[in-house]
Amino acid sequence: MTVKLSEKAKLIIDQLRNDGYQAFAVGGAVRDSLMGRKADDFDITTSAKPEQTKNTFSSFPVIETGIKHGTVTVLIENTPFEITTFRSEFGFSDLRHPDSVSFVTDIKEDLARRDFTMNAIAFSPYDGIVDPFSGYSDIQNKIIRTVGDPHQRFTEDALRILRALRFSAVLGFRIEENTRKAIFSLAENLKFVSAERIYVELKKLICGINAQAIINEYLPVLKAILPINGDYSNVHKLPKDHSMRFYCLFGASYKEALSILRADNKVKSVCNIISAAKPLPTNENALKLYISALGRENAKTVITYRKAMYDEDKDGIAESILNSGTPLFLTDLQIDGNDLTALGIKGKEIGETLQRLLVSVIIGEVANDKNALIEHLKNNNT
Ligand code: ATP
Ligand code: MG
Numbered sequence: 001m002t003v004k005l006s007e008k009a010k011l012i013i014d015q016l017r018n019d020g021y022q023a024f025a026v027g028g029a030v031r032d033s034l035m036g037r038k039a040d041d042f043d044i045t046t047s048a049k050p051e052q053t054k055n056t057f058s059s060f061p062v063i064e065t066g067i068k069h070g071t072v073t074v075l076i077e078n079t080p081f082e083i084t085t086f087r088s089e090f091g092f093s094d095l096r097h098p099d100s101v102s103f104v105t106d107i108k109e110d111l112a113r114r115d116f117t118m119n120a121i122a123f124s125p126y127d128g129i130v131d132p133f134s135g136y137s138d139i140q141n142k143i144i145r146t147v148g149d150p151h152q153r154f155t156e157d158a159l160r161i162l163r164a165l166r167f168s169a170v171l172g173f174r175i176e177e178n179t180r181k182a183i184f185s186l187a188e189n190l191k192f193v194s195a196e197r198i199y200v201e202l203k204k205l206i207c208g209i210n211a212q213a214i215i216n217e218y219l220p221v222l223k224a225i226l227p228i229n230g231d232y233s234n235v236h237k238l239p240k241d242h243s244m245r246f247y248c249l250f251g252a253s254y255k256e257a258l259s260i261l262r263a264d265n266k267v268k269s270v271c272n273i274i275s276a277a278k279p280l281p282t283n284e285n286a287l288k289l290y291i292s293a294l295g296r297e298n299a300k301t302v303i304t305y306r307k308a309m310y311d312e313d314k315d316g317i318a319e320s321i322l323n324s325g326t327p328l329f330l331t332d333l334q335i336d337g338n339d340l341t342a343l344g345i346k347g348k349e350i351g352e353t354l355q356r357l358l359v360s361v362i363i364g365e366v367a368n369d370k371n372a373l374i375e376h377l378k379n380n381n382t
Contacts, residue, residue, distance in 0.1 A: 001136055003033045003123040008076040009042035012057075012083065013124050019056045021048040022086075024107060024122035024130065031118045034139050035171075044083040045110055045122060049103060053083050069101050086110035092156040095192040108132050112147060115160045116167065120147045142173040150182035158189035162201040165218055169208030187224040198225060199261040206245045212236035215249065226260060227253035237308045243270035244305050270301055277302040280312045287318055288362045292328045327361050327368045330354055335373045343374065353377070 005013075009025050016023035023046040029039035046053060050067045053074075063073040063080070070085035088109050089098035104110060107122050107130055114120040117135035129136065133147050144164055146153040154161050161183050168175050175183065190198070205211060212235055215222070222228055230251025238244045246267060250257040254271045273294070280303065281287045291299040303318045313319070327333060335357065337350045345353055357373055360366045366376040 001034060001129065003030055003129070004039075005033075005123070005125065006040050006042060008079055008081065009044065010125065011076065012044050012074065012081055013126075015056050016044075016046050016048055016053070016083075017126065019048070019052070021046050021052065021056070022107060022124075022127075023048070024124045024127065026111075026122045027114075027119055030121050030123050031135070031139065034121065034136060040079075042081065044081055045086055045107070046083055047086055047105055047107075048083075049085055053085070057083075070103060087113065089113045089156075095155065095158050095189050096194075097157070114147055115153065115157075115163060117143075117145050117147055118167075118173075138176075142171070143176050144168055144171075144173045144179060145176040146179050146182075150179040151186070154182050154186045154189065158186065158191075159193045159197055159201075161186060161190055161221065162193065162198060162205075165214050165221065166201045166205040166208070169205040169211045169214040172208075172210045183218070183221060187221040190221070190225045193225075195260060195262045199263065202246075202261065203242045206235065206242050206249065207240040211245070226250070226257045228257070229253040231309060234309060239304065239308070241270075243267045244274065244301065247271040247274045247305070248309065273298045273301060274305050277306065279310070280306055280318055282317075284317060284321070285363045287313075288321055288326070288328060289359065291318070291321060292358065292362060296322070296329065327358070330358055332368070333358055333361065333373075334368050334370045339370065339374070343377070 003025065005025055013023040013025065023044060025042040026045045027043040029042040032039040048056060050064075050070055050072050053072050054062050057074045061075040063075070065071045065073045065082065070087050071082055073080045073082050086104045086107060086109065087101045088104050089101050091099035093099055111120040111122060111130065111132055117133040117138045119135070120133050121135040122130040138145050144167055146160070164175055164179060164183060167173060205214060208214070212233070215232055215235055219228065219232070228249055230247065230249045230253075232249045235245050235248050238248055243266065246258070246263070247254055247270070254275065258268050258271060281290055294302060300322065303313065303322070306312045307318075321328070333354060335354070337354065340350045340353055357366070357376070360376060361368045361373075366372055
C-alpha cells in the first residue's frame with residue numbers, strides 16, 4: 001500500500017518540514033491514490049498555523065482562502081494547493097458548519113473530524129501512512145463508513161449524508177450498515193444544506209457508475225429535499241449527462257426541482273426541450289422536418305433521450321440523418337437573405353421565404369442549388 005505524491009505536493013511537505021512543522025497529504029487524493037487511481041489534487045494538512053504557513057511560502061503566491069478556519073491556498077507554478085492547519089471542530093448548531101474550530105498538534109485529532117474513514121488517511125514520505133480509523137481496509141473492502149458514530153457525524157453536518165451517497169454512486173462502494181441507517185433516520189436534516197452544495201453533489205451522484213443503485217435504494221432520502229416524479233428507475237439507460245438524467249429523475253416535477261437546486265440555465269433548457277418533445281416520427285421526411293425545427297444540438301439531445309428511454313428510432317434513421325450532411329437548417333441552404341433581397345423580397349418575408357425553401361429542399365421538392373431555388377421561387381410565387 002502506497003501513495004504516489006505529485007512532485008509539487010512533495011515540495012510543499014518538504015518546505016513545511018524544513019521549517020520544523022509536521023505536514024501530510026490528506027483527503028480525496030490520498031484515497032484515490034490508494035485505490036490505484038491517478039490523483040493530483042492533494043490537500044495538505046500541517047501543524048503550522050496559517051500565518052506560519054504563509055511565512056514558509058512567502059516566495060509563492062498565497063491566497064487566504066479561509067484563514068480563520070486554518071486554510072491558505074498556495075500556488076505552485078499555477079497549481080493551487082489547499083494547506084490546512086490540523087484542527088478540531090466544535091458545536092454544529094446550524095447542522096452544517098462548526099461554530100468554532102481550534103488548532104491542534106496531533107494529526108490524529110485532525111483526522112477524527114473528517115467525514116469517512118476512506119477520507120481520514122494521511123500520508124507523508126517521512127511518516128508513511130497514518131490511518132487511525134482503518135480507512136485503508138475500508139477502501140479495500142469498498143465500504144463507506146463514518147469516522148465515529150454516524151448519527152452524531154450526520155447530525156453535526158447534514159451535507160455528509162449526501163456526500164456518502166455521492167461517493168457510493170461514483171466509487172461504487174457500499175455504505176456500511178450503521179452509516180446507512182443513520183442516513184435514513186436523518187434524511188430530513190438535508191433541508192439545512194444549501195442549494196448550491198446539494199446541486200454540486202447531485203450532479204456528481206447522478207453520473208456515477210453506481211447512480212441507479214443509489215437512486216433505487218435511497219429514493220426516500222432524496223425525496224426529503226426534492227420532488228421526484230420521473231422515470232427514475234431508468235436513469236442508467238441514459239448517457240452520463242446530468243441534465244438528461246435530472247429530467248429522467250424529476251419528470252413532471254422538473255421545474256420545481258431545478259428551481260430548488262438553483263440549477264443553471266443550460267440544465268433548465270435541456271430539460272425544457274426534452275419535456276416539450278413529441279415522439280420521433282418514423283417517416284424519414286417528417287423526421288428531417290422534426291430535426292430541422294429543433295436545431296442540431298437540441299435534436300441530438302431529444303434523439304438521444306427518446307432512443308434511450310422509449311426505444312424510438314430503432315433503425316437509427318435519426319442519427320444517420322444528422323450525420324449524413326443532408327440539408328436540414330437555414331445555414332445549409334444554398335441561398336440566403338441577400339439573394340432574396342436582390343430578388344426584391346423585403347422585411348419579414350425574407351425569413352419566411354427562406355423557411356419555405358428549406359422545407360421544399362428537405363422534402364425533395366427542389367434541389368439545394370441556388371439557380372434551382374430561384375427558379376422554384378418564381379414558379380411558386382403566390
Ligand atoms: P473529491 O474527490 O470529490 O474532491 P474529497 O474527499 O477530496 O473528494 P473534498 O470536498 O475535496 O472531498 O474534501 C477534502 C477532505 O476534507 C475530505 O476527504 C474529507 O477528509 C474532508 N471533508 C470534506 N468535506 C467534509 C465534511 N462535510 N465533513 C467532514 N470532513 C469533510
Ligand atoms: Mg478533493
